[in-house]
Amino acid sequence: MFSLKLVRKEILPLKYRIILPIISVLLAILTSSVYILIAGGDILKVYYYLITWPLTYPTEILVTSTPLLLLALAITVAFKARFWNIGTHGQFIVGGLIAAWLGVVLRSLSSYVLIPLILLVAWLGGSAVALISWWLKVKRNQDEVLTTILIWSAILLINAGLLTGPLRSPYTTYPQSQEIGINAKLPILIPGTRLHAGVIIPFIILVMVWLILNYTSFRNKIIAVTVPRVAILEGINISRTYFWVAFLSGGISGLAGAVELMGILYYMTPFVGPNYGLVALAIAMLGNLNPIGVMVAALFFSILINGANAMSWSTGVPSFLSDIIQAQTLIFLLVFSIFINYRPILIRTKHARAKSPLIKLRFPSSTSSLTNDGVKRFMNKNLQRIIVITSSVVLFFFILDLVYPAFKGSYPESIISSILSLTLVVSAPIVFAAIGENIIEKAGMINLGILGIMISGAAWGFMGAYFLGNLVYGVIIAALVGAALGLLLAFLVVTIGVQQHIAGIAVTFFSMNLSYFFHRVLIGSPLVEPTVPPTTSLSIPILSSLPVIGTLFRQTLYTYAGIYVLAPIIAFILFRTRWGLIIRGLGENPKTVDAAGIRVHFSRYIAAIIGSALMAVGGAYYSLMDLRSFNLNVGGEWSWIALALVILGNWNPVWVWLACIFFGMLNAVQAWLVATVIQIPYQFFQSVPYIITIGAATILGKRVRPPKALLQPYRRE
Numbered sequence: 001m002f003s004l005k006l007v008r009k010e011i012l013p014l015k016y017r018i019i020l021p022i023i024s025v026l027l028a029i030l031t032s033s034v035y036i037l038i039a040g041g042d043i044l045k046v047y048y049y050l051i052t053w054p055l056t057y058p059t060e061i062l063v064t065s066t067p068l069l070l071l072a073l074a075i076t077v078a079f080k081a082r083f084w085n086i087g088t089h090g091q092f093i094v095g096g097l098i099a100a101w102l103g104v105v106l107r108s109l110s111s112y113v114l115i116p117l118i119l120l121v122a123w124l125g126g127s128a129v130a131l132i133s134w135w136l137k138v139k140r141n142q143d144e145v146l147t148t149i150l151i152w153s154a155i156l157l158i159n160a161g162l163l164t165g166p167l168r169s170p171y172t173t174y175p176q177s178q179e180i181g182i183n184a185k186l187p188i189l190i191p192g193t194r195l196h197a198g199v200i201i202p203f204i205i206l207v208m209v210w211l212i213l214n215y216t217s218f219r220n221k222i223i224a225v226t227v228p229r230v231a232i233l234e235g236i237n238i239s240r241t242y243f244w245v246a247f248l249s250g251g252i253s254g255l256a257g258a259v260e261l262m263g264i265l266y267y268m269t270p271f272v273g274p275n276y277g278l279v280a281l282a283i284a285m286l287g288n289l290n291p292i293g294v295m296v297a298a299l300f301f302s303i304l305i306n307g308a309n310a311m312s313w314s315t316g317v318p319s320f321l322s323d324i325i326q327a328q329t330l331i332f333l334l335v336f337s338i339f340i341n342y343r344p345i346l347i348r349t350k351h352a353r354a355k356s357p358l359i360k361l362r363f364p365s366s367t368s369s370l371t372n373d374g375v376k377r378f379m380n381k382n383l384q385r386i387i388v389i390t391s392s393v394v395l396f397f398f399i400l401d402l403v404y405p406a407f408k409g410s411y412p413e414s415i416i417s418s419i420l421s422l423t424l425v426v427s428a429p430i431v432f433a434a435i436g437e438n439i440i441e442k443a444g445m446i447n448l449g450i451l452g453i454m455i456s457g458a459a460w461g462f463m464g465a466y467f468l469g470n471l472v473y474g475v476i477i478a479a480l481v482g483a484a485l486g487l488l489l490a491f492l493v494v495t496i497g498v499q500q501h502i503a504g505i506a507v508t509f510f511s512m513n514l515s516y517f518f519h520r521v522l523i524g525s526p527l528v529e530p531t532v533p534p535t536t537s538l539s540i541p542i543l544s545s546l547p548v549i550g551t552l553f554r555q556t557l558y559t560y561a562g563i564y565v566l567a568p569i570i571a572f573i574l575f576r577t578r579w580g581l582i583i584r585g586l587g588e589n590p591k592t593v594d595a596a597g598i599r600v601h602f603s604r605y606i607a608a609i610i611g612s613a614l615m616a617v618g619g620a621y622y623s624l625m626d627l628r629s630f631n632l633n634v635g636g637e638w639s640w641i642a643l644a645l646v647i648l649g650n651w652n653p654v655w656v657w658l659a660c661i662f663f664g665m666l667n668a669v670q671a672w673l674v675a676t677v678i679q680i681p682y683q684f685f686q687s688v689p690y691i692i693t694i695g696a697a698t699i700l701g702k703r704v705r706p707p708k709a710l711l712q713p714y715r716r717e
Contacts, residue, residue, distance in 0.1 A: 017288055020333065020336045020337075021286050021287075021288065021293070021297070021329075021333055023332075023336065024286070024329050024330075024333040024336055025286075025300070025329050027328075027332045028325045028326075028329040028331075028332055029047070029325060031328060032324055032328060035317075035324060035517060036317055036321065038518075038521065039316070039317045039318065039521045040316070040317075041315045041316065041317040042315065045314070045315055046311055046315050046321070049307060049311040049314045049315060050304065050307040050310075050311040050321070051304075051307055052307075053307050053311070054302075054303045054306035054307045054310075055303070057306070059190060059193040059194065059195040060193075060306050061299060061302045061303055062195060062199045063194050063195060063196070063199060063263075064302040064306055065298045065299050065301070065302035066198055066199050066201070066202050066256075066259060066260070066263070067092070067257070067259065067260045067273060067276060068276065068279055068280055068283055068301060069202040069206070069283075069298040070201070070202050070205060070252055070253070070256035070259065071088050071089070071092060071252075071253055071276055071277065071280030071283075072280040072281075072283040072284040072287065072294045072297070072298055073202070073205055073206060073209050073252055073291060073294060074088050074091075074248075074249045074250070074251075074252035074256070074280075075088055075249070075280055075284040076209065076213075076284050076287070076289045077209060077212075077213075077245060077248045077249045078246070078249040079284065079289055080213060080222050080223075080245075080289055081225050081226065081241065082226045083134075083137075083144060083242055083245045083246060084143075084144055084145045084148070084501050085130060085144065085148055085246070085249045085250070085253075086145050086148050086152075086281070086448070086501065087130075087133070087147075087148030087149055087151055087152035087277070088148075088249070088250075088253040088277050088280060088281075089152055089253075089273060089276055089277030089278075089280075090129060090148070090152030090153075090154075090156070090277075091125075091126035091127075091129045091130055091249075091253035091254050091257070092126070092253050092254070092256050092257040092260075092272075092273055092276060092277070093159050093257055093272065093273070094122075094126055094128075094129050094155060094254055094257065095122035095125055095126045095253065095254030095255060095256060095257025095261075096122075096257035096258060096260060096261040096265075096268055096273075097159060097162065097167075097257075098118065098121050098122045098125045098254070098257075098258065099118050099122055099180070099184070099257065099258035099261040099262050099268075100167070100178075100267060100268035101167065101177070102114070102117065102184070103118060103180025103184030103185075103261075103262065104180055104181065106181075106184075107180065107181025107182075107183060107184060108181070109183060110183060111182075111183040111184070111187075114181075114183050114184050115183075115184065115186065118184060118258055119201075119255060119258055119259075122254045122255055122257060122258030123251040123252075123258075124251070124254070125254045126250040126251050126252070126254020126257070127247045127248075127250040127251040127254065128250070129151060129250055129254070130148070130246040130247070130249055130250025130251075130253070131243070131246050131250065132147070132151060133148045133151065133246065134242055134243055134245075136694075136697070137242065138238070138239045138242060140697070140698050142697050142698070145446075145448065145501050146643055146644060146697075147694060147697070149643070150640060150641070150644055150690050150693060151690075151694065152277070152640075153640050153641070153687075153690050154691055154694075156270075157683040157684070157687035157690070158683065158684065158687050159270060160175060160681070160683040161680075161681035161682075161683035161684040161687070162681075163175040163176055163177055163268060163269065163270055164270075164681040164683060165681040165684075167268070174269075175269070175270055176267050176268060176269045176270075177267045177268040177269075178267060179266045179267045180261070180262065180266055180267065184262055185262055185263075185266060186198045186259070186262045186263040194263075194264060196262075196263035196264070197263070198260075198262065198263035199263075201259055202298075203295075205252055206292075206294075206295055209248075209291050210291040210292070212248075218244070221236050222241065222245065224236045224241075225241045225242065257272075257273070260272070260273065275323070275509075278505060278508065279301060279305075279323075279326060281330075281502070281505055281509075282297075282301070282326050282329065282330040282506075282509060283297045283298050285330055285333055285334070285502065286301075286329060286330065286333055301326055304322045304325060304326060308321070308322035318516070318520040318521060320513050320514075320516045320517040320520065321517060323509070323513035323516075324510070324517060326509070327506065327509040327510035327513055327514075330509065330510075331488075331506050331510055334492055334498045334502065334506055335492070335496055337496070337498065338496055338497065415672070416548050417550070417551040418551075418672070419665070419668045419669060419672055420548070420549065420551050420552055420668075421551040421555075422664075422667075422668035422671060423661065423664040423667075423668040424552065424555060424559055424563055424664065425559070425625075425626060425664075426663075426664035426667045427562070427563060427660050427663065427664030427665075428558070428559045428563055428618075429454075429562065429618040429619065429622055429626075429638070430618065430638050430641065430642055430645065430660045430663060430664065431562045431563060431566060431618070431660045431661075432562050432566065432615065432617050432618025432621065433454055433614070433615045433618040433638075433639060433642040434642040434645045434646055434649070434656050434657075434659070434660050435566055435567060435614055435653055436450075436611035436612060436613070436614030436615040437611060437642055437643060437646050438611075438646050438649070438651060438653055438656050439574075439583065439607050439610055439611040439614070440486075440607055440608055440612070441587065441646060441651060441706070441707060441710060442574065442583050442586070442587045442607070442651060443583050443586040443587055443603065443604050443607035443608070444586045444587040444590060444604065444707055444709040444710055444711075444712060444714070445489075445490075445493055445494075445500055445604060445607070445608060445710070445711075446500050446501070446504065446710065446711060447486075447489055447504050447507075447608070447611065447612065447615070448500075448501055448503075448504025448507075448508065448643075449485060449504040449505075449506075449507030449508045449511065449612070450504070450508070450615050450639045450640070450642060450643065451508045451512065451639040451640065452485070452507055452508030452509065452510065452511035452512040452515075453486075453507070453508075453511060453612050453615040453616050453619065454615055454616065454619030454622075454639045455512045455515055455619060455634075456478075456481050456482065456485060456511045456512065456514070456515045456616060456619065457478040457479075457481060457615065457616030457618065457619030457620040458478075458515075458619040458620055458622050458623040458630055458634050459515035459516070459519050459623070459630055459634075460477050460478055460481040460515060460518075460616075460620075461474040461475060461477060461481075461616070461617075461619070461620030461623055461624055462474060462532065462624065462629065462630040463518070463519065463522055463630075464476070464477030464478070465532045465624055466523075466530060466532055467522075471532060471533075471535060471558075474532070474620060474623075474624055475558070475617060475620055475624065478616045478617055478619065478620035479613040479614075479616055479617050480613075481616055482612045482613040482614070482615055482616025482617065482619075483609045483610075483613040485507055485511050485612050485616070486608040486610070486611060486612025486613060487605070487608070487609055487612075488507055488510075489504065489507050489608050489612065490604060490605040490609065493608070493713070494601050494604045494605060494608070494713075495601065497713045497715070500711050516632060519630060523630075529629045529630070530629065531628045531629045532623075532624060532628050532629070533628075534628060535556045535557075535624075536556070537554050537555055537556055538555065538556065538557055538560070539553065540553040556625060558621060558624070558625050559625070562618070562621070563661075566614075567654060568654075570653045571652070571653040571654050574653060582598055583603065583607055584707075585598075586607070586709065587708070587709050588707055588708050588709060589708065589709065590709055590714040591714075594714075600714050601714070604714075615639075615642075618642075619639075638663075641663060641689060641690065641693060644690075644694075644697065645659040645660055645663060645693070647697060647706070648693065648696055648697065650705070651707065663689050663693075666688065666689045667686070667689060670682070670686065670688060671685075
């Protein structure tokens with residue numbers, strides 16, 4: 001048997017650090033030729049329009065690169081300190097909202113006062129959003145990746161609600177703000193083009209970031225906080241350093257939003273800067289977190305983005321090809337990153353398996369909750385509670401049906417039944433995704449590819465069911481696609497040792513755009529999206545006839561599997577089987593697992609594959625059960641919330657399931673309130689679960705105990 005061993009070496013010379021990104025770009029372009037052939041395009045013609053056409057309009061390259069470069073610089077500052085600010089797009093939107101509001105309210109001010117004022121307030125607004133995650137990180141021990149993502153998701157919905165309600169322009173029926181005043185618009189530098197004065201700002205920020213990261217004392221603090229023990233020994237205030245990092249990163253992101261609105265858009269929309277956060281992350285990584293490299297990468301990505309539409313119009317190949325090239329560039333760069341810090345050596349190993357792994361697999365007393373006796377007591381106690389509560393509820397409504405038969409079919413009963421039914425529909429896909437994420441995190445990894453995997457499950461599941469004429473085939477295909485993406489994630493995280501947050505974002509960026517590409521190739525762009533036939537509900541005798549809760553037992557098999565079957569099975573496997581003990585051991589002490597003769601990397605691969613397959617099945621629920629169709633907005637609606645629900649459930653499948661049900665009920669209640677009682681934009685209510693989740697995480701703080709080896713790569717010594 002062979003294994004890959006990574007031996008740390010001296011840092012590569014600068015020329016090699018420049019060559020590797022170039023090789024990544026070339027490989028991404030080369031491998032993308034396969035997609036062009038599948039789409040029936042001419043490879044040379046496609047790349048001609050994709051790369052050379054934008055060069056005829058150099059001003060557009062600068063305009064497009066402006067927000068991307070600013071966001072990439074924001075990510076660079078944060079990532080240098082290992083403050084994982086993934087939610088820069090949310091801070092970008094806040095900056096845009098501030099510019100849209102002030103540009104209308106203060107339009108009478110002189111441009112010499114108004115423009116600097118808007119830029120300053122936008123900076124402060126973006127910083128304020130980032131500082132929320134800073135506070136949760138240093139005061140409540142919350143992972144900033146999760147909090148920045150949840151805040152980003154909430155901001156997207158709040159922005160849409162504001163533009164549908166109080167900030168909507170009275171001159172249009174579309175959800176958009178009024179156009180900002182002429183004094184708030186950035187001046188055009190070259191008449192007849194869109195080149196505005198804001199294109200200068202990224203280069204000013206670039207110089208500022210370059211000086212900070214190379215010629216100030218703050219540089220040493222940023223380096224020190226990446227190793228907290230070193231920072232403490234040197235007397236560096238870690239909390240204060242993170243504060244200024246978040247202030248800079250969030251401020252630059254907010255500034256990017258204001259510049260984009262004041263220079264190009266002039267009014268705010270719900271869809272401003274699509275995927276800018278993901279693209280900027282790819283740019284920052286391609287630039288090796290070096291301001292100069294980031295600038296070059298931003299210009300290159302700007303060329304691809306500008307050439308995408310021209311390429312699509314001229315060749316018929318979907319414009320998503322540009323996004324695929326960007327995503328594959330990031331993936332290849334992550335793979336090649338091992339050559340920067342490590343020397344990969346392929347060695348032959350003789351892995352002797354222990355005769356009795358279950359006997360030798362033991363954990364320290366501090367993790368007594370993982371021992372079989374402790375787990376059995378925990379599971380027995382909670383299972384008994386669940387059985388007693390469930391039986392009592394069923395018995396209550398059974399007696400109610402006998403004593404007061406008129407209640408069945410009444411208005412209150414219909415309201416409660418509809419809310420309960422919608423709760424199951426909303427909860428089922430989230431249960432699949434959250435349980436899948438729970439398995440992966442129990443094994444010591446985190447999968448931020450959940451968004452892309454769920455979208456891929458929705459896309460490929462729909463296409464499979466549509467072309468093969470059977471929903472079961474669609475579910476199977478979705479699971480296989482999810483498993484393949486889990487394999488990719490495991491390769492990046494387990495074998496290569498890529499930082500898990502970045503690997504997950506790369507998987508999301510790649511998988512979602514690949515799915516969009518093939519959906520456009522296979523389905524096209526019809527005026528009316530095709531649908532799959534509805535699925536017949538299955539009623540459980542006696543229980544389905546009960547008042548109020550009878551609707552819980554008149555569901556599809558897909559819903560039954562997600563709501564009633566999945567969580568108990570996974571809980572049993574994790575807490576009552578040998579494989580479950582191994583998975584929990586991987587997340588607590590992989591060295592102990594390895595010492596017991598169990599292959600750590602192989603087991604983590606299995607966990608990533610199974611967990612990702614469940615995520616894809618959850619995504620397929622949207623396109624096969626809920627909407628019975630697929631478009632670019634289907635599949636990832638609540639993907640990020642699943643990450644938070646795993647934490648709220650304290651990494652226990654039963655409690656994770658309950659958290660999903662609670663979230664589904666919140667969403668069902670808000671949908672009913674908006675439809676019948678409160679006439680305000682529904683997006684405000686949709687943001688409430690994210691806010692509640694953040695609040696719950698804040699209250700719980702250090703009470704939740706994640707797996708000890710979570711996010712820690714394992715290398716056999």
